Amino acid sequence: MADQQIDRRPWILLSPALLFITALVVIPMAFILVYSFYENVDLAVDVPAFQFGNWQELLTDGYYHTAIWKTLRLSVIVTVLAALMGYIPAYVIAMTTYRHKWLLLLLLIIPFWISFIIRTLSWIHIFGNQGALNGLLGWLGLIEAPLQLMYTEFTVIVGFIHVFLPYMILNVYVSLEGIDRNLEPAARTLGATPWQAFREVTLPLSLPGLAAGCLLVFVLTGGSYVTPLILGGPGDFLFGNLVYDAIVTELNWPMGATLSFALLLLLGSVVILYSRFMGMNQLSKAFGR
Amino acid sequence: MRVWSLLKIYTLLVYGFMFAPIAVVLLLAFNSSQFGGFPIEGFSLRWFHELAENDAIIRALRTSLLLGALTALIATTLGILAAMALVRYNFRGKNWITTFLISPVLVPETVLAVGLLIFLRWLHMPRSFLLLLIGHSIIALPFVVLVVQARLIGIRKDYEEAARSLGASPLQTFFEITLPLLMPAVFAGALFAFTISFDNITATIFWRPSGMETVPTQIFGMLRNSVSPEINALGFVMICITVGLPLLAGAMARYFSRKKV
Numbered sequence: 001m002a003d004q005q006i007d008r009r010p011w012i013l014l015s016p017a018l019l020f021i022t023a024l025v026v027i028p029m030a031f032i033l034v035y036s037f038y039e040n041v042d043l044a045v046d047v048p049a050f051q052f053g054n055w056q057e058l059l060t061d062g063y064y065h066t067a068i069w070k071t072l073r074l075s076v077i078v079t080v081l082a083a084l085m086g087y088i089p090a091y092v093i094a095m096t097t098y099r100h101k102w103l104l105l106l107l108l109i110i111p112f113w114i115s116f117i118i119r120t121l122s123w124i125h126i127f128g129n130q131g132a133l134n135g136l137l138g139w140l141g142l143i144e145a146p147l148q149l150m151y152t153e154f155t156v157i158v159g160f161i162h163v164f165l166p167y168m169i170l171n172v173y174v175s176l177e178g179i180d181r182n183l184e185p186a187a188r189t190l191g192a193t194p195w196q197a198f199r200e201v202t203l204p205l206s207l208p209g210l211a212a213g214c215l216l217v218f219v220l221t222g223g224s225y226v227t228p229l230i231l232g233g234p235g236d237f238l239f240g241n242l243v244y245d246a247i248v249t250e251l252n253w254p255m256g257a258t259l260s261f262a263l264l265l266l267l268g269s270v271v272i273l274y275s276r277f278m279g280m281n282q283l284s285k286a287f288g289r
Numbered sequence: 290m291r292v293w294s295l296l297k298i299y300t301l302l303v304y305g306f307m308f309a310p311i312a313v314v315l316l317l318a319f320n321s322s323q324f325g326g327f328p329i330e331g332f333s334l335r336w337f338h339e340l341a342e343n344d345a346i347i348r349a350l351r352t353s354l355l356l357g358a359l360t361a362l363i364a365t366t367l368g369i370l371a372a373m374a375l376v377r378y379n380f381r382g383k384n385w386i387t388t389f390l391i392s393p394v395l396v397p398e399t400v401l402a403v404g405l406l407i408f409l410r411w412l413h414m415p416r417s418f419l420l421l422l423i424g425h426s427i428i429a430l431p432f433v434v435l436v437v438q439a440r441l442i443g444i445r446k447d448y449e450e451a452a453r454s455l456g457a458s459p460l461q462t463f464f465e466i467t468l469p470l471l472m473p474a475v476f477a478g479a480l481f482a483f484t485i486s487f488d489n490i491t492a493t494i495f496w497r498p499s500g501m502e503t504v505p506t507q508i509f510g511m512l513r514n515s516v517s518p519e520i521n522a523l524g525f526v527m528i529c530i531t532v533g534l535p536l537l538a539g540a541m542a543r544y545f546s547r548k549k550v
Contacts, residue, residue, distance in 0.1 A: 007378060014375075016371075017371035017390060018390075021392065021393060024424075025392065025396065028405045092299075110532055113531045115505060116490060118311070118508070118524040118528065119310065119311060121512060122314045125313045125317060162307065162310065194292070225491070230512060247403060247406070253407065256403055257403065260400045260403040271395050
C-alpha cells in the first residue's frame with residue numbers, strides 16, 4: 001500500500017486550517033512589527049519608513065508606562081480574586097456526590113453562551129444610580145441620595161471577574177476531577193487532619209489547573225479594552241484602550257501597530273513563561289469539554 | 290460536616306454572583322418604566338414592540354445572524370478536517386501542530402484584530418463584511434478544533450474499517466459512516482463557532498466597515514451613561530438565541546439518540 005511512504009493524508013486534512021492561520025495570524029503579526037517602524041504624517045496617512053520614533057515614544061512617554069503599570073496591576077488583582085473565588089466552587093463540584101452534578105457543570109458553561117456585552121452592562125443594573133443595590137438601600141432608608149458606585153476601578157474589576165470566573169472554575173475543576181479519589185482518604189488513614197490532607201495532597205495536585213486558569217484570566221484581562229469603556233471612569237484604562245484610541249480615534253496606525261506589538265510582547269512573554277513550566281496540554285483540557 | 294456545608298454555601302453564593310446580574314437584565318426587560326433600571330413599575334411587553342420596530346437593531350441582528358452562520362460554516366469545515374487529522378493519524382510534529390492550531394487563542398484579541406486590519410490595509414483592502422467573516426472564523430477555529438477533537442476521540446475507528454473491508458470506497462465510507470457518526474461533533478462545533486461570532490465585540494469594533502453594526506457593537510453604541518429599556522429587551526432576545534438554541538439542540542440530541550436505541 002501507499003502507506004509505506006510518508007502518509008500525506010493528515011497533511012491534506014490539516015492544510016486548510018494551517019494556511020488559514022498562517023495567512024491571517026502569523027503573517028499579520030509580522031506586519032504589525034513592520035508597520036511599527038512606519039511614520040504617521042497626518043490623520044490616517046502614513047509613509048513607509050524604518051525609524052524608531054514610535055518605539056521611542058512608547059519607551060519615553062510616562063503616559064504609556066502608566067498604562068502598562070495599570071494593566072499589570074489590574075490583571076493581577078482580577079486573577080488573584082478569580083482564583084480565590086473560583087477554587088472553592090471547583091472543589092465542591094469535583095467532590096460532591098450530588099446526583100445532578102451535570103447541572104452544576106452546565107451552569108458553568110452557560111455564561112460562555114451569554115453575550116459578553118450583556119453580562120458586562122448588567123452590572124450597571126446592580127451598582128448604577130438606578131441599580132438594585134441603591135434601590136435596596138434607599139428602600140431600607142439607609143441612604144437618601146444614590147451612592148456613586150459605578151464607573152470606578154471596583155466596577156471594572158467586578159465586571160472582569162464576572163466574565164472570566166467560569167474559565168477559572170472549569171480549569172481547576174478539570175484538574176481536581178483527575179485526582180485519584182483514594183489519595184485523600186489514604187492521607188487521612190495515615191494520620192493527616194482533613195486540612196492537612198487537602199493542603200498536602202489535593203492542593204498540590206490541582207495546581208496545574210489553577211495555573212492554567214490564572215494564565216487565561218491574566219491574559220484575557222490584560223488584552224481587554226471594552227470592559228473599562230463600559231464599566232470604568234475616565235481614569236480606568238488598560239493598555240488595550242491605548243491601541244483602541246490610536247487606531248479607532250486618532251487614526252495613527254503606526255503608533256497603533258507599535259502599541260499592539262508591545263502588548264503582544266507583554267502578554268506573550270507571560271504565556272511563554274507559563275508554557276516553560278507547565279506545557280500547553282493543561283490549557284486544551286478545559287476547552288475540550 | 291460543617292466545613293463542607295460552608296463550602297457549599299460559598300459555592301451557591303458564587304453561582305449567585307454569576308447569575309444574579311443576568312437575571313436582573315431578564316427581569317427588567319419586562320419593566321414598563323421609561324428607564325432601564327429600577328424600580329419596577331409594572332409588567333409590559335412594550336420594549337419588545339419598540340425593539341421590533343427599531344430598524345437599526347433589526348439590521349444589526351440580521352448582520353449578526355448571517356455573520357454567525359457563515360462563520361460557523363467556515364470554522365467548522367476547517368476545524369473538522371484538522372481535528373480528523375489530529376485524532377485519526379499519527380505523524381511527526383503533532384504536538385507542535387496542535388499548539389499552532391490553538392495559537393490564535395493565545396494572541397490577545399486586540400492584537401489579532403489590529404494585525405489583520407493592518408495586513409489588509411497593506412493589501413489595499415478596506416474594512417468589509419468579508420474581513421469580519423474571515424476574522425471571526427479565525428477566532429472561532431481553535432475552539433472548534435478543541436471541541437470537535439474531544440468528541441472525535443469517542444468515535445471508534447472500527448466502523449470505518451468494517452465499511453472499507455466490505456468494499457466501500459473511502460469517499461463512501463466518509464459520507465455513509467464517518468459523517469453521520471460525526472454529526473454531533475459537527476453540530477457542537479458549529480454552534481460554538483456561531484456563539485463566538487455572535488458574541489464578539491473586541492475585534493469587531495476594529496474590523497467593521499463604517500455604517501455596519503453587529504448586535505454587540507450596536508448595543509455598545511447605545512450605551513451612553515444609562516442602559517435603555519430596549520437594551521434589556523434585546524439582551525433577553527439574545528440570551529434566548531444563544532442559550533435557548535444550544536439547550537434545545539442538546540435536549541433534542543439526547544431525545545433522538547435515546548429513540549435510536
